[in-house]
Each structure stands twice: as C-alpha cells, then as structure tokens.
Amino acid sequence: MSAKPLIKACIFDVFGTLVDWRTSIAREAQAALAPLGVALDWSAFSDAWRDQYQPAMEDVRAGRLPFSKLDVLHRRNLDVVLAAYGLQQVDEATRSHLNLAWHRLDAWPDVAPGLLALRNKCLLAPCSNGNISLMVDLARRNGFAWDAVLGAEVARAYKPTPIVYTASAAALDVPPENTLMVAAHSDDLVAAAAAGLRTAFVARPDEFGAGQGEREPACAVDYCVSSILELADVL
C-alpha cells in the first residue's frame, strides 16, 4: 500500500460535487416560469442552461471577455436559453430572480455531515467557478462551514486554468502537495494534479440524471470515494 500524502487543506468543486444543480435548477425554473403559463421539460431546460456554462467561461479563458463573475455569465446564458425556447416574453424581474436560482441549489445529503467531520482534520474551502456571493448563499442554505471562500473570483480566472488551484492553496499557505482537490469530474482533477495538488474523486452517478454521472475517475487519483463522509473516514 502506497504512503498517503499529508493533507492540510481540502478544496472542493461545488456544482455537481457538493450540490445537485440539475434537480434544483429544474425545480427553480418550474417555480419561476410555470406561473407565466410556460410548460416544458424542466430537466432539459436545466441541461440547456448548463450547456452554455463551459462556452461562456471559455470566452473568459480565451481572453475574448474580461473576467466576469459567474452570475454575469449565467445571466447571459439564461437569455440565450430563453430565446432558444422562444420565451422572449419573460420579464426582467423573472429573469433576475431565476438567474439567482444557482444561489438556491441543494446539497447532496452526505455533504453537510461530511464537511463537519472533515473540519476536524484540515482546512476547508470551495474551489469553484461560482462567485463568492453564490458560494456564501449555498453555504448558508446547506450548512457548509468554510474556512474561506476561494476559487475563480479570488483568482480572477476560471478552472481549469492552473492558477485557480494554486492560488487557492497559496491563500491558505498550504503547499499544493498537501492540498486535496475534491471533485466529481475527472477533467477538474487532471488539471489540479497538473498544478501539483493531490486529488480525490467523489462519484456522483446521478449528476446529469439517473445513472448519468461519472461513476469512476478517468485519471489516476489519490483517493476515490462515494461521498464526502467516506472522504472524512479515509483521510
């Protein structure tokens, strides 16, 4: 058995890894749009909105857009998706409220108790592409006790740009090799490992619908678990 690294800080991907964005966004979209007489497949709407996520961040990563908070990108994406659905009539107040649906996502059930257990072992912070206020609202809603809110807005760059991982470790004064990036997505972990961090894969097999998530990592990782509670056990 190989020696396990000393982990002083865990930093977390959030969308998909800690919170079930797909179900929550479907619920919020229905709550906002059904009263306007809109009927559609709400999970498909959720997927369509999320499909705009990487292209919007790519505009920032490629330098075509200055760094903008994810709330701003989400709003641009929402307008694109509403137009694609032929819903141009949706008013500004509804759009504005619906855009903040990303602040009202529910955690997977293992996350709050898992973070509580992990808190006795190391420092904890999100390393998400979500902005600070979004992370703050998710933490309040779901009872996450972070030591600090790190990630894209602090680094002013979007994952998988290496500086987002290294700046998060540096803000905590923890060397990358003692910092564990926790995510349900192999591409996030490949980038974190390339930046010198340790990695933990958390399986979220239902992220994109029942059985439609990553079941196992497509890369070498330091830990592979099925929940944050299990991660607290093995660390």
Next chain:
Amino acid sequence: MSAKPLIKACIFDVFGTLVDWRTSIAREAQAALAPLGVALDWSAFSDAWRDQYQPAMEDVRAGRLPFSKLDVLHRRNLDVVLAAYGLQQVDEATRSHLNLAWHRLDAWPDVAPGLLALRNKCLLAPCSNGNISLMVDLARRNGFAWDAVLGAEVARAYKPTPIVYTASAAALDVPPENTLMVAAHSDDLVAAAAAGLRTAFVARPDEFGAGQGEREPACAVDYCVSSILELADVL
C-alpha cells in the same frame, strides 16, 4: 430619531477591533524569546512591532512595493525590530515561528458571542489588512463563523485605499449603503464612509494598554457601541 439604514452585511476591522493584538503579541514574544535569554518590556516590543505596520503598508499603497501579504510585511518588520533591540542573534526558526504570532491572537471576550448573534441578522466577513490564512487561523482559534474572508488580500490593496471597502461589499453583492464597516479606529471609518459604506464604531479603550485606545469616534458614524454584542442588539 433618524431612520437607520438597512444593513445586509457587516464587515469588520480585526486587529484591535476584534482581537487584542497587543497583549497576545507580548505573550508570544516572551514565549519565543525569553527561552533564548532575552529579557525586555514585552508590551513595548509589541508596540514597536506594530509601529512598523503602517509604514510597511504605505510602501505598498504608494507603489514602492508590489502587493505583498501582511505575513510578508510582518516578517520584514520583525527583522527591523529585532535589529533595533540588538537581537540579531535570533535564529531563523524562532523568527519564523514568532512571525506567525499574528495568527495566534486572542479575541476580546464579547466577539465570539456577538458574531454568533449577528449571524442571524446579516452576512459577516472580515475586512482586514491581514491575509486570508491569518484570518482563517484567527477564526479557528476564536470561533468566528465568517461567511467569507474578504479584505486586503482579495482586493490586493491595503486599507484605507477605497477599493478594499468597495470590493468587500461587491464580493457579497451588497450595495455599499447596505454594508456596515465595523472598527475601533476613526480613520478606518472615515475611509469606509467616504467609499459609501455605513459605519459602526466599537470602543476598545484598552487597545494600546489600559485606557490607551479610542473611547469615542472622532467622526460621524451610524452606530456607536461598546461591544459586538451591543452591535447585535442595536442592529
């Protein structure tokens, strides 16, 4: 009686306002240096180290030094003070440990219960010149439950530069006029008010030794209290 503003977030000065740096640094300096045979007035040593604080930050504010974490400035200042005391013989390991004394400061007794009570009313974050890891260690030591760690390192500037205040409010998505800057120092509150924030003065009459702190604000403020618990009462 004038209408009180709606406060959605409280951001806090930390050194002096929430923690008793002078007593804590004196204790830490004695613990680190007395075993080496050093005998001196530990409170005076604490004051001497703190006296280097504003000049070091002024080098950053004036552009003579790129933005550097406060830990880095504290270390430069410590070397200056040790030299001034004729203590050039103090070894690197001792200097390094003593420099992190600022991560081991004790809170004034009203702060932890006061923040707990305030947490039910608004968002809470430090807006300190201390770096993120320093704030994280103080929070762990003293039981502060922050929503996020904001301030100098996130803004990459030192108070009283206006952006430190406005960037902290913006990170929380709270307008400056709904953000309350809480401090025991009038100059901090003057700068926050000029940046559009609301202000609360907390009296810390013993900050610089018995009876050697600001008893009342030297400027107009929205609130004037004698503890964080009292602030939670009046908000």
